[in-house]
Amino acid sequence: MSSQTPTGDPHGEIGTAWSTPRGGPHRAAPHDGRTGAGVVFAGVLMLCSGVLAVLQGIAAVADDDVYARVGSYVYELSLTGWGWIHIVLGAVAAATGAALLKGMTWARFTGILLAALSLVAQFLFLPYEPLWSVVVMAIDVFVIWSLASWQRAEI
Numbered sequence: 001m002s003s004q005t006p007t008g009d010p011h012g013e014i015g016t017a018w019s020t021p022r023g024g025p026h027r028a029a030p031h032d033g034r035t036g037a038g039v040v041f042a043g044v045l046m047l048c049s050g051v052l053a054v055l056q057g058i059a060a061v062a063d064d065d066v067y068a069r070v071g072s073y074v075y076e077l078s079l080t081g082w083g084w085i086h087i088v089l090g091a092v093a094a095a096t097g098a099a100l101l102k103g104m105t106w107a108r109f110t111g112i113l114l115a116a117l118s119l120v121a122q123f124l125f126l127p128y129e130p131l132w133s134v135v136v137m138a139i140d141v142f143v144i145w146s147l148a149s150w151q152r153a154e155i
Helices: 037-062 079-101 106-124 130-149
Strands: none
Touching: 037 079, 037 106, 037 130, 079 106, 106 130
């Protein structure tokens, strides 16, 4: 056996990294690479809260006796008007939540916008249904946080 130090390519030597490819080890690819847990969380929340907003809007449009009347309120709007706002926002939010679950990238920015609009609408609807409005506002904050903090995994 010779005690010479080989020159040239180190990948052919015994005792070196035969199993290591040139350039070092490769990272494992993320699962499917499209959506993270935060996006799935936001998609499920948007889908559920969108359906509930549609039901809230139908209740306001169909029977005005469901919600208490407010005396004088700065942002006063008829319950039928609020009902249609909730129906439209809820339907679009539910569709966006479904798109988030399918991994559509456009749905991330749309989801942030819709959650912000829902947050404002629920704030303005606060006198009619205070407890429910606060719960939906908290859900909207979680959706915005989940979608805004998500970062695409680098491959």
